[in-house]
Amino acid sequence: MQVSATEADFAAWMGAIQARVENALARSLPGPPHSPARLHEAMRYATLEGGKRVRPLLTFAAGELAGAAAARLEIAAAAVEMIHAYSLVHDDLPCMDDDVLRRGKPTVHVRYDEATALLVGDALQSLAFQLLAEHALADDPNIQLEMVRTLAVAAGSRGMAGGQAIDLEATGKPLSQTELEFMHMRKTGALISAAVRLGALCAGPCPAPLEQYAHRVGLAFQVVDDVLDAEASTATLGKTAGKDSKQGKPTYVTAMGVARAREFAEELRRGAQAALAGFGERALRLRQLADFIVLRKF
Amino acid sequence: MQVSATEADFAAWMGAIQARVENALARSLPGPPHSPARLHEAMRYATLEGGKRVRPLLTFAAGELAGAAAARLEIAAAAVEMIHAYSLVHDDLPCMDDDVLRRGKPTVHVRYDEATALLVGDALQSLAFQLLAEHALADDPNIQLEMVRTLAVAAGSRGMAGGQAIDLEATGKPLSQTELEFMHMRKTGALISAAVRLGALCAGPCPAPLEQYAHRVGLAFQVVDDVLDAEASTATLGKTAGKDSKQGKPTYVTAMGVARAREFAEELRRGAQAALAGFGERALRLRQLADFIVLRKF
Numbered sequence: 001m002q003v004s005a006t007e008a009d010f011a012a013w014m015g016a017i018q019a020r021v022e023n024a025l026a027r028s029l030p031g032p033p034h035s036p037a038r039l040h041e042a043m044r045y046a047t048l049e050g051g052k053r054v055r056p057l058l059t060f061a062a063g064e065l066a067g068a069a070a071a072r073l074e075i076a077a078a079a080v081e082m083i084h085a086y087s088l089v090h091d092d093l094p095c096m097d098d099d100v101l102r103r104g105k106p107t108v109h110v111r112y113d114e115a116t117a118l119l120v121g122d123a124l125q126s127l128a129f130q131l132l133a134e135h136a137l138a139d140d141p142n143i144q145l146e147m148v149r150t151l152a153v154a155a156g157s158r159g160m161a162g163g164q165a166i167d168l169e170a171t172g173k174p175l176s177q178t179e180l181e182f183m184h185m186r187k188t189g190a191l192i193s194a195a196v197r198l199g200a201l202c203a204g205p206c207p208a209p210l211e212q213y214a215h216r217v218g219l220a221f222q223v224v225d226d227v228l229d230a231e232a233s234t235a236t237l238g239k240t241a242g243k244d245s246k247q248g249k250p251t252y253v254t255a256m257g258v259a260r261a262r263e264f265a266e267e268l269r270r271g272a273q274a275a276l277a278g279f280g281e282r283a284l285r286l287r288q289l290a291d292f293i294v295l296r297k298f
Numbered sequence: 299m300q301v302s303a304t305e306a307d308f309a310a311w312m313g314a315i316q317a318r319v320e321n322a323l324a325r326s327l328p329g330p331p332h333s334p335a336r337l338h339e340a341m342r343y344a345t346l347e348g349g350k351r352v353r354p355l356l357t358f359a360a361g362e363l364a365g366a367a368a369a370r371l372e373i374a375a376a377a378v379e380m381i382h383a384y385s386l387v388h389d390d391l392p393c394m395d396d397d398v399l400r401r402g403k404p405t406v407h408v409r410y411d412e413a414t415a416l417l418v419g420d421a422l423q424s425l426a427f428q429l430l431a432e433h434a435l436a437d438d439p440n441i442q443l444e445m446v447r448t449l450a451v452a453a454g455s456r457g458m459a460g461g462q463a464i465d466l467e468a469t470g471k472p473l474s475q476t477e478l479e480f481m482h483m484r485k486t487g488a489l490i491s492a493a494v495r496l497g498a499l500c501a502g503p504c505p506a507p508l509e510q511y512a513h514r515v516g517l518a519f520q521v522v523d524d525v526l527d528a529e530a531s532t533a534t535l536g537k538t539a540g541k542d543s544k545q546g547k548p549t550y551v552t553a554m555g556v557a558r559a560r561e562f563a564e565e566l567r568r569g570a571q572a573a574l575a576g577f578g579e580r581a582l583r584l585r586q587l588a589d590f591i592v593l594r595k596f
Contacts, residue, residue, distance in 0.1 A: 095412035116391035126454030156424030
């Protein structure tokens with residue numbers, strides 16, 4: 001396969017950010033020598049060596065556009081990723097999705113036990129807010145408080161946790177496209193938007209077009225997830241595939257079919273690019289990430 | 299029973315604070331009209347009309363000593379109480395203590411369902427940090443960031459969640475008094491200390507003797523809990539009594555017997571009073587609370 005210079009440059013940028021965030025996470029998570037050792041080990045198991053780090057990539061791309069220091073961005077990105085990691089651990093629990101495989105490894109409650117998985121999620125959430133409060137992340141401490149508020153709202157009952165609750169109630173019911181969007185803007189979109197906002201806030205107030213970009217990319221991410229879940233095999237995804245439709249969960253594929261869902265993702269991608277029009281070259285990484293999120297195969 | 303003027307005054311003060319905090323919680327918790335209605339209703343069920351509000355009382359007593367405004371203290375107190383309420387909801391889950399009764403009512407997973415109880419706890423934790431970030435709680439926003447950090451550390455893997463993890467590992471094993479103290483300073487003491495610190499921080503930096511006071515009161519609270527759990531009936535406690543010893547959990551009563559545990563609580567009470575010696579009349583409420591916590595019968 002031919003790889004262009006632009007693609008190679010983007011891949012190198014992603015690799016560098018992923019390594020930097022991995023390092024920040026590893027430094028921020030207490031190690032097993034600190035009691036309770038088993039809990040700390042499980043928190044590391046749940047967080048390290050995992051996933052594409054889409055949210056941290058968005059934090060860095062938005063921060064680079066706004067002119068934020070990488071030393072701040074890696075902390076903000078680690079905090080967002082801890083919230084994401086905690087949500088996966090809790091979503092996988094038997095009383096939620098009851099999943100045994102995540103990123104190709106046994107889920108936390110399978111590898112450890114349910115009580116530990118519950119506490120891993122709880123403690124990762126606390127640690128995310130600790131990170132945002134104990135490092136100097138903004139010139140103005142009021143902006144740093146705004147970062148705490150942004151992440152808390154995105155994680156809470158009007159954000160991610162609320163989206164999960166709507167998802168639970170919706171299982172087995174058909175949802176309209178509007179209802180699906182309401183659910184997904186909370187379940188997935190809220191934290192993706194927060195990732196973008198936090199990156200920008202590391203440099204100062206968040207420019208309004210970035211909020212639009214984040215909204216569209218967040219929704220596109222979920223639409224593509226639904227398409228991939230319907231089409232891909234378990235081996236490619238690293239998690240149990242086709243699960244949502246088997247559990248009777250409404251998805252963009254069940255609501256509009258694969259072809260229309262693909263078109264919708266493409267519209268959102270173009271909308272996200274349009275929101276960046278005024279930023280010129282500074283928005284390169286955000287542009288590339290919008291493409292990456294919609295055109296990914298896994 | 300004869301009630302002295304001092305006792306009546308303390309009871310009136312407690313009643314006023316409890317009503318004020320109940321009001322702040324009711325205002326801060328999203329109502330059922332806001333989607334997801336069931337989650338929001340369950341969050342209110344888990345938090346409102348509950349308990350003695352010991353942590354909020356400590357926040358107000360420390361804040362009054364330091365000269366903080368009640369409008370700030372009620373928000374800080376509500377945030378601490380939300381962390382406490384979330385921990386009860388998660389502790390009661392089948393994979394943890396598997397309890398069906400709390401404050402005389404069915405626990406959240408019994409009244410609703412396990413998945414909802416999980417999300418209630420998760421969303422209450424987020425909301426606690428949202429409150430600390432979105433209200434003006436200190437003249438210096440850096441002190442407000444210190445409040446966020448204080449609550450996050452107290453809730454996390456080196457605080458409350460960590461104490462729970464040690465408790466899980468310890469079930470069925472005898473613990474020494476030192477090990478018990480290590481566990482309880484995290485499981486219960488960390489959040490009680492945070493309640494005191496947050497109250498003081500609403501007025502400025504926290505005076506060092508208050509940290510000592512908080513440490514001793516936090517530990518005394520747990521020792522008295524163990525004594526009451528061993529002695530009281532389920533009806534008096536409003537939760538299942540005698541459960542810890544039945545589950546083979548180490549307690550101060552199993553470690554040192556009822557009589558010595560009572561003595562230990564009394565030593566801690568005197569130590570807490572001694573830490574307040576330099577504050578004179580300003581420490582009245584903190585003194586009364588130390589007595590209340592150790593001498594309570596429920």
